[in-house]
Every structure is written in C-alpha cells, then in structure tokens.
Amino acid sequence: MKTRISKKSIDCLFSFSFMGIILATCILNFKTFYDQIKDGEFEREEVENLYKSEFRDKDKFSDLYGISLDLLNKRIVGNFEYVKDNSGIMHSNASANCSEADAEQFLEDMITLKEDLDRRGIPMVYVQIPSRELAGYSDYPSEVFNKTAGVIEKLMVGLDDAGIDTINVGEHCLNAEEAMSQDQFFFKTDIHLTTDAEMWVGKYVADYLNENTTCEIDKDIFDVTQYRKESYIFRGNLVKDSGRYFSQDDLFDVYYPNFETSMALDNRLQGIRKEGEFNDAILNEEFGKYWILSYLQWTSPYYKITNDYQAKNNVLMVMDSMCMRMVSYLSIGCHKVTILDTRYFDGIDLIDVALKSEIYDAVVICHQSSLFGHDFYPERAGKEVLSSMQSVNGANMCDVEFCNGVRAENTNILSVDTAQPYFELSGWAADLQSGLAAKNVYIAVGSHVIECEYGIESQSLSAFFENENLFECGFRVKIPTELIMEENADSYQIWVVSADGKIVYKSLDYIINGDG
Amino acid sequence: MDFSSPIFLFLFLPIVLICAYLIRDEIRNILLFAISLVFYWYGQGNFILPLLFSILFNYVVGLTIDKSESGKGFKKVIFVFGVVCNVLMLFVFKYYNFTVASINKLCNTSISAIDLILPIGLSFFTFKAISYLADIYVGKTKAERNLFNFALYISFFPQIMSGPITRYVDFKADLVRRKTEIEDVSNGIERLICGLSKKLILSNTFAIIADRAFNSIGSNELTVVLSWMGSICYTFQIYFDFSGYSDMAIGMGELLGFSCKENFDYPYISKSGTEFWRRWHISLGSWFRDYVYIPLGGSHVEKRSRLLANLAAVWILTGVWHGANWTFIVWGIYWLVILVVEKFIIFPNKFQHTSSKVIYRIITLLCINLGWVLFRASTLSEAWSYIKTMFGFRQISIINSFDLFLLKDNFVLIMVGIVLSTPIAKKLCTKTQDVVLYKVVKMGVLLSLFFVCVAYSVNVSYNPFIYFDF
Incomplete structure (x- = not known):
C-alpha cells in the first residue's frame, strides 16, 4: 500500500512538473507569438521561425543542444551547417561554398575593374584571404568542406594571367618565416580572422602599397607593441546553435593606439558621422554586441575614413567583414580610406560612384571566397539587356507618385534633400501599348541604370484603366543621394521594358532639384 | 502543425490541456473538435474543406446505413456509395494527377492535370471513415448520432496527421465516457x-x-x-x-x-x-x-x-x-x-x-x-x-x-x-x-x-x- 501511494505521488509530481514547465514556457514566450499574429496577417513559417529565434533563454537551450551532441560524440551541428574538427575548431559549410561559376564571374569583374583603373592610372591589388579549410591547417577530410581550394587556385592563375597583382595570404600563412599557427590565425568559433591575423595581413598589404604604389605607409601601424591590448571572451557565429560547451571560447583582442589620433568616419548611407580619436571614431558605440562588428560602426555598402594626422595615401578598399579590423588600423597610416562592401550594393554600381568621388593612390580588393557570387557591377546585366532593345518615347507609360513616402505634388520636379542618405521613389509603370504589366522598370540617373523593385500592388491603376492585368504594376527604388551628387545629375528618366522584353519606353526627363 | 515544433509544445498543447481539464464534460468533445479544426487549419489553411466534407458526408451516410434494414439492397447501395465517394475523394486529391501523368506517358496523350494540393492526413481520415461505414454495415457498431462526437473521431488532432488509424468501435467508449487518472x-x-x-x-x-x-x-x-x-x-x-x-x-x-x-x-x-x-x-x-x-x-x-x-x-x-x-x-x-x-x-x-x-x-x-x-x-x-x-x-x-x-x-x-x-x-x-x-x-x-x-x-x-x- 505504501509503495502504491508513493508511486502515485511520483506520477503526480511528474505530471504537474511537466504541465508546469509547458505552461510557464507558454507564458514566457507568448508575447513573441502574439506580436506576430495580432494584426491578423501572418506567414505561418515566419511566425514559427521568429518564435524559435526569440525563444526565451535560447542560448541555454543551445548549450544543452551542444552537450547532447557531445554525448552522442557528434561533430556535425544541424544539417551540416557547422562542423567541429578534431582540434575543437568550428567550421561553417556556408563560408566555404564557392562555385566555379562564381569565381569565373568574379575574375571577369576583376578584369573589368583593372581595365577601368588602368585608364585612370590607379594600381590595384587583390588580397586572397585563406579559408579555414586551408590545406595543412585543418585535420578535416577535404570532402567535408574544402571545395574552394581548386577554385581559388584557378582564380589566382586567372588573375595572374590578367596582369592583376595578388597577395595570397594563404600561401604566406604556410610559407612565411613568421607564419602564424592555426589557432593564432583563426577563431575557433567564428569564420573571421583573429585581430592578430588581420594585423599580420595588414603588414603584407602595407608592404605591397609601399613597394608598388605612391603610398608611403608607416609599417609601425601594424606593430602591435604600439597599442594597448585588451582581450575579451568571445563566442562567434559558428557556435550560435551549439552553445558554449560544444566548443572552446575565443579571445577577441582589441588594440587601442598608444599614440594620438584624430579621425572621422563618414557613412552617409546610414547617416553616421563619427569624429575624434581612433577609439571614438572607429570603434563601434555598441562595443561588444558582436565583436567582429565592433569596428567601423557596423557593415555598410559605402563609407569613408579620414585621418587628420596623415596628408598622403588615399586608398579604396573593396572588402567584406573579413578585413574590418585590418582596414581600421590601415586608416591610421592613410589620409583617406574609402570602403565598399559589395554585399550591400543593392543593384547600384557603387564602385563607379566611389571612383568618381576621389583620385585614389591604390585600390585593394579583399574578399573571402564565399562572396565571389556578389556582383561588383550589379547594373551591368541590365545595361546590356537594355542596349539591345528598341528605344521608344514612353512618357505616358509611367508616373512617380511618392518621393520618400510623401505624395509628389509636381511629379516632374523631384526635390532631393542632400542631407538625407537616400531618396526613395515609388509609382507605377506598365506596358500600356499591350495592356500588360511591364517586364522590368529602371531609373536612369547620369550614367547609372538602376533596376526598380517591380510588381507592387497597384489597385487604383487597374481600376482606372479597367484592366486586371495592371493590378501589380507598382515600382519602388532607393537611390543614394551620394550618387546624384557624384554624378552631378540634374534629371532622371524612368525606363519601362515592354511585356515582351523587346522595347524600352523612356519617360521624359524628370528634373532633380538638389537643394531639397 | 508539427507535434515537435515549439509552437505546438508551448502554445497549442498547454491551451488544449487547460481547456480539456477545466471545461465541463458535456462540451469537452465539441471543444476538442474545435481545437482539432484549429490544429488542421493552422497546417492546411483553406484545405480544411475536404476534412469538413468528409465529416458531414460520412456522418449522414453512416446514419443512413444504420437506419436501413439489413438484408435490403438499399443498405448495400448506400454503403457502396459511401465507400466509393470516399475513395473518389482520395483518388482526386492523391492519385488523379499521377494517373493522368502515367496515361499521358504510356498513351502519348495530353490529358491536363488539375492544380490540387494533397490535404495532410487525407489517407488517414479517409480510411477511418471507410472503416466506420464498414463497421456499421456489418453491424459491428451503431452509427454515431452526435455529429460533434463523430467529427471528433475523424478529426482528432493527435491522429489526423499520421495515424494511428483507430477504429470507431475502439474510440466510441472514450467519446462518451472517459476518466483521466493521474497514471x-x-x-x-x-x-x-x-x-x-x-x-x-x-x-x-x-x-x-x-x-x-x-x-x-x-x-x-x-x-x-x-x-x-x-x-x-x-x-x-x-x-x-x-x-x-x-x-x-x-x-x-x-x-x-x-x-x-x-x-x-x-x-x-x-x-x-x-x-x-x-x-x-x-x-x-x-x-x-x-x-x-x-x-x-x-x-x-x-x-x-x-x-x-x-x-x-x-x-x-x-x-x-x-x-x-x-x-x-x-x-x-x-x-x-x-x-x-x-x-x-x-x-x-x-x-x-x-x-x-x-x-x-x-x-x-x-x-x-x-x-x-x-x-x-x-x-x-x-x-x-x-x-x-x-x-x-x-x-x-x-x-x-x-x-x-x-x-x-x-x-x-x-x-x-x-x-x-x-x-x-x-x-x-x-x-x-x-x-x-x-x-x-x-x-x-x-x-x-x-x-x-x-x-x-x-x-x-x-x-x-x-x-x-x-
């Protein structure tokens, strides 16, 4: 009898514990769910993903997931998203993805850029950042991740054949006298390089610039003894799912200059301007939120650093997050560094904008292999297609309705506030000749032809023309104010591609009033 | 909705359990049916109609078979009609396009396919319905008079997505009278x-x-x-x-x-x-x-x-x-x-x-x-x-x-x-x-x-x- 009672009370305890857990978790996470569905319109998948990503104490559940993987002696996280190697170093599947086609496209872009820079008399160098799967660095079977080696080798040969200077950091890693060990060069838990590695890469870049361009960069800027070092415990993007116990923690080093600096970071597209010492201008206000982005005020497509203490050296860096710390310290040795990140070009040839804005001493391209797919010249494909079409006057095929969200009173004149980073146009465009929606819509400003987002609901247009085919003929486009200024553009046109893709209807000139 | 998703475990399930334990016996089945519909609607959206049709149709056919006198041809006709309609629904949603594609390939014809999404659990709830009609026909059980009880049998949310294919004869006792012990x-x-x-x-x-x-x-x-x-x-x-x-x-x-x-x-x-x-x-x-x-x-x-x-x-x-x-x-x-x-x-x-x-x-x-x-x-x-x-x-x-x-x-x-x-x-x-x-x-x-x-x-x-x- 005594045993029976005890067993029943255990059943009770078990059942109430379980009910308590699910009920408490329900209450703790209810707001996330409610916020998603309260408007009545929601995408089931989006709701579920958000519910998962914002789950209360998700990091603790990630830790638990990591522990269970360890118990099962597993090193694959999720569906091969991340893998831990024998040394406890994390690898990412996505970071190593690089197709041959992407690399070929990238090579073509490099050749185009080189030709353009040759015409302008600007030297260029390509810096190849090694992947974590660099031969000899990882103990992993090459089939797991290393699909880049052959592709990169081919790319380097292609660049060489095209007469483009290169710095193959991977080669230096293996062969240089001061080669860094794997754990010094790479984080265990993040795809990026350690700060020391970026400083090390910076030395090679500075050497190249000093030897091959008119730049005169003080090499001491990459001497870590010139700085006060502080190290912070860091858990990177490769362990966000598997938590703290699955892999070891990293240290993120920040080097604070021991000397005086005076700099400004100007990011017009995000409306950020920071001035002062290196620590004030370059280091992020939200220091430590994600350590990699603790430099340069988050990532952005186009921004500039000016150094008051240097009169020479104007460098254009085309890069991604792999070099954010290297370029930050390089800027200490340069008067001006302009930074472009192709990942955020968003359909606009910002390289062209940047090249028109300055006369550079050198252009440095520094990319990780997974970003070869990002187009350097996103307008190029559209321009090529448009040039093969018959061009016809199409003043009545489109209209601008809103500028920066405000209904345009006089649509023929567009007032651009130059203090604003962007101006956004929206309106309608259609192939009224055939009574159908257009194939594409572009905005032509100066030498730029920017593809608009097209297919937005346009109920009033459809009702006005009593034509159901015109139900989704709205367009929207966001153009950096910088582009208008660099181009000195005083007008723009809307180009509407006919439904069959054979004719481009060009609107009359819309006047740009730059005073705002 | 997937049973293993956090939304199911920490939103749907607690609400279901609270409702099931706190609500009076008389309306518990109606509530469970409503919950099952919400569960199905969340996963299927507008494709809830085949399920609703199956419930109503089989409810009526079941009652009709039950009322028909045994040994009479009408009973058989109604039973066969019920089974054929269920199989037809299954065929249209699940096999029509496959059949058409196979015929087109074999006979070089071009019969057009229809744009239909297979409702989740269709095979499971259709088989439940057919077994219900068959059991009434052979006299193993009486037809369910209460529409909501029958609807709950067909749409019971734990089983609708992937079974088990329970029989009405096994389910009906719990429909009417169930007692949940702590064990x-x-x-x-x-x-x-x-x-x-x-x-x-x-x-x-x-x-x-x-x-x-x-x-x-x-x-x-x-x-x-x-x-x-x-x-x-x-x-x-x-x-x-x-x-x-x-x-x-x-x-x-x-x-x-x-x-x-x-x-x-x-x-x-x-x-x-x-x-x-x-x-x-x-x-x-x-x-x-x-x-x-x-x-x-x-x-x-x-x-x-x-x-x-x-x-x-x-x-x-x-x-x-x-x-x-x-x-x-x-x-x-x-x-x-x-x-x-x-x-x-x-x-x-x-x-x-x-x-x-x-x-x-x-x-x-x-x-x-x-x-x-x-x-x-x-x-x-x-x-x-x-x-x-x-x-x-x-x-x-x-x-x-x-x-x-x-x-x-x-x-x-x-x-x-x-x-x-x-x-x-x-x-x-x-x-x-x-x-x-x-x-x-x-x-x-x-x-x-x-x-x-x-x-x-x-x-x-x-x-x-x-x-x-x-």
Missing part, C-alpha cells in the same frame, strides 16, 4: 516525451545522413559505404519518425483520456517479412486485413490463384496508399513477392536450427532495408541506381575519407538506434517498474530528455516531414 496522464506524458525524443533526437539526425546519401544518387560522392550508411540511416529514420509520431499521438490521446492501440511493436526484431508486417504500422496492416483481405476471402479460399490475387490486391493497395508514385507501387509488389515466397516456399516459422533462424533474420533485415531504398527514392531509376551502388555494380569508390568521418560521427547514434529498435530498454524498465527509486530516476531522466528535445526543436531548423505523400 494515465503520467503515462501519456512519458509516451509524448519518448515520441518527441525519437523524432527530434534520433530520426532527424539519421535523416541528415540519409538525405546526404539519397541526394547524391548518380554522383561520385555516393560511394558503396555511403550508400549503405544512407539506407541504414533511412531505415532508422523512418522507424523513429513514424513510431515517434505514433507515440506522441498515443501519449496525447492518453493525456486527453483516449486510449489507443499500439501502432509499432519493434518491427526490426522480426524473424520474417510476415512478422515484420505484424509489427510495422499495425493499424494500417489490420485495416487492410479486415476491410480488404478478409472480405475478399482472405486465405480461406479454395484456389491458390485466388489467394495470390487477394494478397496482390492488399499489397498493391498498401503500396499505393503510401503515395502516388511508381516507387510505392513497386515497393508494394516487392513486399508481395517476399511474403508469397515466405508463405509458399520458405516457411520461416518452421526453421529449427538457430543458424538458419539467425541467417533468415539477417535476410529479413536486408529485405526491409532494400525495401526502404525503393520507398525513399524519388523514381524507380534512382532506386535502381542506388541499389547498384550498394552492391558495387557502379564504377565508384568503395569508401572515402568523408565516409570515414561520417561513420565516426554517427557511430554512437547508430548504436543507440540499434538498442532502441529492440525491446531491451523496455524489458529493463518492466523489471524495475515496481521500485520507487526507479520511478524517481525515470521521472528525472524523462524531464531532462524533454529539455533536450526542446533544445533540438528550438535550435535545429532541419525537420523533415515524411508524410506528405501518405
């Missing part, structure tokens, strides 16, 4: 956690290797070793997935006061193919036995050819039930051949020597494994290519360093899979079930396991759903 609740939670663990920790992890192998069909990445690993992992994946869902369904049923028969009984320890089908998806096997095989005469027929025809009908239908694809039909025929060979040539039940029993067990496992290759492949040619790779008939390497890495990475998991596919753990638990300390430890382990399941559910986005075709 039932505790058992229900235990089953739910076990099912979740099977699905999230085991099945989804096996799925990664299986998918890797089956997605590499035709490429050089698929070596002999990887192909075997893929098929073995799929064998585990489908078992832990399907039995995991059944455990969750049975567990949730128990939590709500509904008892349900077992759907799986350690099928991979079977001594023969025949035994395997007595242990695998029991509710489907018994459905075909009771509503197809026995009405056709079963094994009590004079001519062997008739028996073969009956078996063929059952196994082709079993294959077709799993999906509108030639791979499923061939898979059904494959099992027909194995079972006919066992029934008329090999007689595995009569093996005397241990060695022959062991060898036949291994052969059975091999047959099961190869059967799953047919089942998993997208086309027959893919299945053939995969099987050729398994047996080294393709000019491909036997093993590479990636395979070794995968083997090492999944060794513990495969061992766990093997152990949990057998009743070893269950026997150990049974032996110690009267020890209070054991119960305390078990409670702790289960709750810890639940937290691990939540960790998988929240962290791993990869969650394959293998019942879309069913």
